[in-house]
Amino acid sequence: MAGSSIKPTPLLKDELDIVIPTIRNLDFLEMWRPFFEQYHLIIVQDGDPSKNIKVPDGFDYELYNRNDINRILGPKASCISFKDSACRCFGYMVSKKKYIYTIDDDCFVAKDPSGKEINALEQHIKNLLSPSTPLFFNTLYDPYREGADFVRGYPFSLREGVPTAVSHGLWLNIPDYDAPTQLVKPLERNTRYVDAVLTVPKGTLFPMCGMNLAFNRELIGPAMYFGLMGDGQPVGRYDDMWAGWCMKVICDHMGWGVKTGLPYIWHSKASNPFVNLKKEYNGIFWQEELIPFFQSAVLPKECTTVQKCYIELAKQVKEKLGKLDPYFIKLADAMVTWIEAWDELNSSEGKPAKLPNGTAK
Numbered sequence: 001m002a003g004s005s006i007k008p009t010p011l012l013k014d015e016l017d018i019v020i021p022t023i024r025n026l027d028f029l030e031m032w033r034p035f036f037e038q039y040h041l042i043i044v045q046d047g048d049p050s051k052n053i054k055v056p057d058g059f060d061y062e063l064y065n066r067n068d069i070n071r072i073l074g075p076k077a078s079c080i081s082f083k084d085s086a087c088r089c090f091g092y093m094v095s096k097k098k099y100i101y102t103i104d105d106d107c108f109v110a111k112d113p114s115g116k117e118i119n120a121l122e123q124h125i126k127n128l129l130s131p132s133t134p135l136f137f138n139t140l141y142d143p144y145r146e147g148a149d150f151v152r153g154y155p156f157s158l159r160e161g162v163p164t165a166v167s168h169g170l171w172l173n174i175p176d177y178d179a180p181t182q183l184v185k186p187l188e189r190n191t192r193y194v195d196a197v198l199t200v201p202k203g204t205l206f207p208m209c210g211m212n213l214a215f216n217r218e219l220i221g222p223a224m225y226f227g228l229m230g231d232g233q234p235v236g237r238y239d240d241m242w243a244g245w246c247m248k249v250i251c252d253h254m255g256w257g258v259k260t261g262l263p264y265i266w267h268s269k270a271s272n273p274f275v276n277l278k279k280e281y282n283g284i285f286w287q288e289e290l291i292p293f294f295q296s297a298v299l300p301k302e303c304t305t306v307q308k309c310y311i312e313l314a315k316q317v318k319e320k321l322g323k324l325d326p327y328f329i330k331l332a333d334a335m336v337t338w339i340e341a342w343d344e345l346n347s348s349e350g351k352p353a354k355l356p357n358g359t360a361k
């Protein structure tokens, strides 16, 4: 019998949204079409709302520009950054799905060492649907992967693992370096494909990059606020870092896991290191204080939901980081506004009506 031409239904087809921040164009979607076409896209158009962003035919999407964000959130729109990829978190807020995958518009399909095209989304879904092991390190990496397992000495009481909240993918070609590193090593390219998925151990922070990132929105969505960055703010390119530090403290508190490693994407554009240095310089200085803050952050046992954890964290940011710079007082307030907006849009009566395939109502 001739091979069936029926395409298998992609995993989580109706339970996952792909969120793309863009200030450029969406031509990269052509390369992702085989992997993305059956998923719903949420495009967050940054910059000039009067610019028309063309979405390639055949994709099911909703597109939000700054006018839409202002219309939907009203005064609470102040917590969504402008002129920074941090705007992507608006897409997380308006989604109704259980899972989110977010990808930058200069990220393309990479190839594994055998030359096979990598379906990054499929790998992220596998990562999210299998447990994490933050409480005890498995030296053979992901024990739930085909052909691997827990090694001798791994406590059986811990082999069930914990729910996975975040899957952090990596990048071939242009690595996600900060500006100083980019300036020192302008020609460095990441050519090393490491065939591993690791759980970030409990109590350990890491620099989360938003370029190739997936998460369980029902678990950790309210903590995935990408902060106040870009236009009118003293810092940029710390959007995903801020979210990653808040997220990890909350995941550790809630007993959830965070994975990093596969899948790889091919990152094609190196952003301008001098522009990046201007955006980053406060962040590079402040992070020497921010990391000890997050490392020592304790959430009381009364914080039984992500929203409660996040509000408590915002309180501690205001109390302890407000003296570092008044920016953190503004950021702490924006964190609270984010949760208020999240709860407003995600309570049953608060959802904005949507048009299929196009801009929001």
Ligand SMILES: O=c1ccn([C@@H]2O[C@H](COP(=O)(O)OP(=O)(O)O[C@H]3OC[C@H](O)[C@H](O)[C@H]3O)[C@@H](O)[C@H]2O)c(=O)[nH]1
Binding pocket: 020, 021, 022, 023, 024, 045, 046, 047, 082, 083, 084, 085, 086, 087, 103, 104, 105, 106, 176, 209, 210, 211, 230, 237, 238, 239, 240, 269, 270, 271
């Ligand atoms: O003002 C802006 C600038 C960019 N975008 C969109 O964000 C995505 C990332 O932009 P780009 O590829 O130019 O920046 P990178 O330096 O490579 O990105 C890294 O650092 C910033 C972010 O944390 C990002 O996630 C990192 O990968 C891209 O889709 C742009 O169109 C924007 O919306 N507004």
Ligand SMILES: [Mn+2]
Binding pocket: 104, 106, 267, 268, 269, 270, 271
């Ligand atoms: Mn990029």
